[in-house]
Amino acid sequence: MPELPEVQTIVSELNRKLKNKTIKTVIVNAPKMVAVGPGTVSNFRKADKRSADKFISLLKVQKIVSVKRRAKLLIFDFSGPLAMLVHLKMTGQFIFEDKKQRAITGGKYRLLNKPNAPLTLLPSKHTHVIFYFTDGSILYFNDVRKFGYLKIVRDDEIDQVKELLEYGPEPLGKKYSFIQFFTAVKNWNSKKIGIKQLLMDPKFVAGIGNIYSDEILFHAKVRPTRKVASIKNQELRKIYRWIKLVLMQAIKAKGSSVGDFIRTDGSVGQMGKFHFVYGRSGQKCKKCGTIIESVKLGGRTGSFCPNCQK
Ligand SMILES: [Zn+2]
Structure with a gap:
């Protein structure tokens, strides 16, 4: 399970790569991975097709302002009054691909850190959400165990997100004396x-x-x-x-x-x-x-x- 340094690594990379990119379309292959609203996403939730459709329509033409972190939660801030909160849980992964990256990898990745792990062409059967950007780049969200989630909340709902309210202090924060x-x-x-x-x-x-x-x-x-x-x-x-x-x-x-x-x-x-x-x-x-x-x-x-x- 990723801990603070792993989530911070992903956040720093995504912030650098996604800043100012505009979403063209989103594909959700597994509706249970996504949610709309500040409510808690249970590990044992059911798929909700309507909520997945709403997720997709809300993200269309949204521009990414920044990607930040609070505890192990990734926070994508959009130009509209929206944010996307992502928890990787056990096995969530983000892979970013632009033309240059695809030329290097051929679209294939070793998704497990084991010496014999196979090279997998993305999207794979574990790719549940795909973001296509207007400049042709792509962001894949993979999750073998499917405990992770991507949740859209309005800026004025952020204060109601239970996960955010319950987290203890940031260990690397200056205030953590x-x-x-x-x-x-x-x-x-x-x-x-x-x-x-x-x-x-x-x-x-x-x-x-x-x-x-x-x-x-x-x-x-x-x-x-x-x-x-x-x-x-x-x-x-x-x-x-x-x-x-x-x-x-x-x-x-x-x-x-x-x-x-x-x-x-x-x-x-x-x-x-x-x-x-x-x-x-x-x-x-x-x-x-x-x-x-x-x-x-x-x-x-x-x-x-x-x-x-x-
Ligand atoms: Zn020793």
Whole structure:
């Protein structure tokens, strides 16, 4: 599942590539992927053909002003009083193609980051929404699992979007100070949960999932299983510091291509090379040589070095 650095990578690329482009037509192959209005889009929703038709007609001749991010939600701002909110969930992908890009790739992409993944010609059976722009360029939205969504809201409805209201602070925001982090930890309603679980709670802080919580805790030298109440102030300082450092490094490396995450030109993010513990269970710690262990934590797996992390 893409986390903050992966979503930021996509947002930065789309903002650069789509700014000032005008939508000519939109094709929706899977009506359940799209919605209109501020209501919550459930993972178990049904297809609504009428809503898909409305989605298409609202987007016609809309010009893209910018593409931004809040937590893991992409926000496409249009020249009209509309915005499109996109959540990639588990396996959502955007691929942008103009003439130059098609000449390089022949329209084929490796949509899974596995050595033997086949080259797939787009649109594929997993391409659910296609945006055609007036200059001939195309944006494909692929999603194997179909949990992602694209939702259109009016500018005056944005304040009613529940996802946006519930997100915790942006970890890389200037306003996210140590005091704010520290106060949130101390006031958290349950201190019996593990620190990894707390970091992954989007209400505590936005955009941190399985990959980066593991990496942050490795650098901070704290085991993922430690209960929040047991963590010393000095350790909290380290965790806070490494939240910022790990996420910034991951954005610089264009994210971690784990599973389905690929960039908008089909290339892969490089952050995986810098993973110390995530996905490395059974391998040697890069710092001390001890074998990395993993532990089940509320349905997720946490990986850690039993020597480096206390
Ligand atoms: Zn170690």
